[in-house]
Amino acid sequence: MLKHIITPVQSWLLAHHQCVGCGRPLGLARTDQKGGKTRVFCACGRIFIKEKNTYRRALFEEI
Numbered sequence: 715m716l717k718h719i720i721t722p723v724q725s726w727l728l729a730h731h732q733c734v735g736c737g738r739p740l741g742l743a744r745t746d747q748k749g750g751k752t753r754v755f756c757a758c759g760r761i762f763i764k765e766k767n768t769y770r771r772a773l774f775e776e777i
């Protein structure tokens with residue numbers, strides 16, 4: 715299963731700053747800094763990277 719493929723629905727959710735898994739607003743999620751990047755930890759366990767004012771899924775090496 716190609717879990718790392720971003721579907722159009724996931725892209726839409728991220729564009730609206732919502733988790734691709736559970737739809738929670740990422741603006742409410744816990745964050746921390748690592749290597750100059752802002753990691754966003756959704757309550758469902760998914761991890762994202764916040765870049766400027768956008769979000770994307772964290773790469774394996776960023777987790």
Ligand SMILES: [Zn+2]
Pocket residue numbers: 733734735736737738756757758759760
């Ligand atoms: Zn989530």
